[in-house]
């Protein structure tokens with residue numbers, strides 16, 4: 001253990017950069033986040049409210065709301081997969097819907113990591129009627145990435161609590177095995193009290209199931225194997241989406257410590273948006289890229305750091321604002337929906353759940 | 357009709373909370389409408405438009421919480437305009453039923469329902485009972501375009517105008533009189549501060565519409581009046597015929613306490629010796645005769661001597677004479693009589709109030725009062741003090757309480773004006789079923805108002821200290837529901853209004869500078885200066 005951390009520490013020094021000057025680069029910033037609330041109704045329906053919010057500098061604000069009622073889901077993991085997929089989807093959709101308002105040269109921040117969204121979406125959802133939902137997400141992400149390239153918009157995922165070992169694994173000499181340390185653990189041990197950022201690492205095949213990789217180029221087989229329960233009428237759509245899977249842009253990932261003793265943040269940027277034409281399928285683990293590619297993004301993120309709780313000003317705000325307070329759900333939505341659906345909404349008390 | 361927000365949370369028949377935003381939120385006191393509230397009627401339903409009034413507006417930011425450090429706040433504020441949530445609560449005022457009456461709904465509003473700013477036309481119907489024949493006094497505080505007129509019938513139950521000094525009581529009463537008079541009213545104003553003597557004149561000069569229907573009565577020969585008879589537009593002199601005063605009245609006017617029975621008795625004895633027309637000097641002479649008469653027992657002799665000390669004070673009063681205020685003039689229809697009491701001794705004013713009211717009362721109970729009479733009693737706490745007021749109960753208290761209790765049966769209606777509701781007889785205040793309350797901050801006076809006023813709800817009560825000058829809450833019979841009015845539109849001049857202190861000080865400064873200039877030039881010699 002001692003040895004590995006020392007090895008990693010030495011390697012980290014070579015991949016560590018001081019923060020560039022404090023000048024922000026992107027004139028306009030937007031941020032996106034979502035929240036959801038789950039209720040089990042006494043008539044056996046599970047009822048999900050998903051809300052997304054897009055904010056921008058200068059008071060820009062666009063909300064989006066989605067309600068879904070599904071037959072009672074008994075498995076917790078299915079419920080949370082469903083919820084997460086819907087949230088990730090609505091976060092992408094809200095940017096797509098409002099992309100006309102985003103000027104060229106803007107930065108759009110999404111709370112969370114972009115690479116994970118992609119890898120998670122490569123298997124069907126275990127919920128009757130919704131097996132295809134991850135495909136919708138992949139489709140929307142594809143469109144979003146394309147739009148961003150077209151319009152000169154930089155889409156950035158920022159996460160505060162990342163459990164990845166991508167950096168530590170990349171730093172390990174030989175690169176054969178998976179590192180025992182989380183990236184944040186290494187940074188905590190070696191970089192506490194410093195500021196700076198790590199050399200960006202390109203993520204391509206790294207987190208993709210080998211089974212998936214073997215199916216690249218055969219969308220029909222891929223559909224049958226990964227999305228076997230998707231109904232026939234959606235096969236065409238499914239294969240169209242899956243055919244694009246290998247061509248998704250690779251993700252440039254790095255960690256940044258914007259202030260002494262601040263928690264490191266993980267930042268994801270599609271390679272296509274920083275001028276690199278690299279696909280998921282043509283990046284083998286592990287490739288670093290030159291730090292200058294992300295210089296502007298680092299400046300911006302360091303600038304937007306507010307403090308321990310406000311690790312990014314705009315993301316902090318959007319996170320706070322999007323939260324559905326339990327009260328809002330239980331009063332406004334409940335009564336509005338009760339009227340809309342024509343049935344009084346009563347919760348099944350035993351299965352109340354909240355997720356934010 | 358513009359959107360004001362949406363009803364949220366738990367509602368009840370009396371009120372609700374709503375969520376709004378910075379662009380459309382209604383200000384405090386604004387009127388809201390909830391359209392089409394489902395209300396039970398018999399076995400079915402009807403849909404009614406319910407009026408409500410905002411009683412609280414608050415803003416909140418979920419983002420800019422107090423847990424954030426200054427640095428964190430700055431990082432947010434520098435790049436983002438944090439949204440502010442606007443919350444409000446409103447109190448339900450009721451809806452208008454088929455007969456035009458205001459009724460409280462028996463159903464609560466449904467969360468999620470939109471609330472709108474109430475339209476002008478609805479507000480007019482809601483607050484004014486009789487739009488065409490009303491006594492116009494101003495407009496809703498929050499809605500200038502909605503005029504409010506008081507129901508003349510509301511004066512049947514006596515009216516109290518209560519507010520601290522300077523809040524605008526006299527302005528309002530003058531305005532009501534301006535508009536009551538053309539309806540044919542007979543009004544007698546008992547005016548201790550010359551507040552009403554200028555009502556013949558418009559504030560900007562010229563005669564008011566009521567100038568010819570108004571008479572000012574004032575005692576002749578009082579020095580130092582604020583407004584001369586000429587400025588007032590002519591005044592009728594009035595005096596008191598001393599020889600018509602009975603022993604009790606003489607003692608009251610002279611300030612001989614009711615506890616000094618012997619002294620009062622001596623005054624009675626002395627009066628018994630006088631005949632025809634006489635004045636205080638003749639009474640003193642009679643008292644001295646008694647005191648010096650060796651046949652008088654020593655106790656009474658002493659009392660008679662003491663009485664002279666009191667009666668002697670009356671010699672300086674300029675009020676004695678033989679010109680009574682003619683009663684038949686006072687009760688003429690469409691007549692405003694202002695009895696100027698300014699400059700008179702307190703006991704004398706009390707006597708005049710008592711006598712005037714006694715006279716009108718006698719007419720009334722004998723069935724000789726042809727038309728209703730409105731009596732304005734300014735500084736009413738002085739003329740009808742409460743038992744707890746720590747003062748000698750004035751000679752006018754009895755008749756005022758009696759009129760308050762029974763006057764309306766005989767067509768005498770009081771307009772009681774006071775800044776000390778805590779000090780006024782509760783027998784009087786509680787008989788005033790219509791109340792107009794303006795700014796009030798003294799806690800004791802506030803609780804007195806709360807005790808006496810049924811119509812004043814908790815939140816109206818809490819609004820009292822926040823009212824501005826000229827703003828009033830009307831409860832009782834004058835309007836259909838409690839109403840917040842900005843009083844305006846008075847044309848006639850005010851008498852006792854505040855002096856413009858700033859201007860007065862400016863004048864003083866000028867005078868002092870002038871005085872300095874007129875001093876001889878000072879010598880520049882340093883030595884000379886240092887010597888001083």
Ligand SMILES: Nc1ncnc2c1ncn2[C@@H]1O[C@H](COP(=O)(O)OP(=O)(O)O)[C@@H](O)[C@H]1O
Pocket residue numbers: 519520521522523524525526527528825826827842843844850852853854
């Ligand atoms: N509704 C009003 N609009 C404009 N000025 C007013 C109003 N009410 C009162 N004022 C002014 O405020 C001052 C005090 O009013 P006043 O009626 O004498 O108060 P109060 O009788 O309660 O002591 C006066 O100068 C008066 O002109």
Ligand SMILES: [Mg+2]
Pocket residue numbers: 522525526527551852
């Ligand atoms: Mg006054």
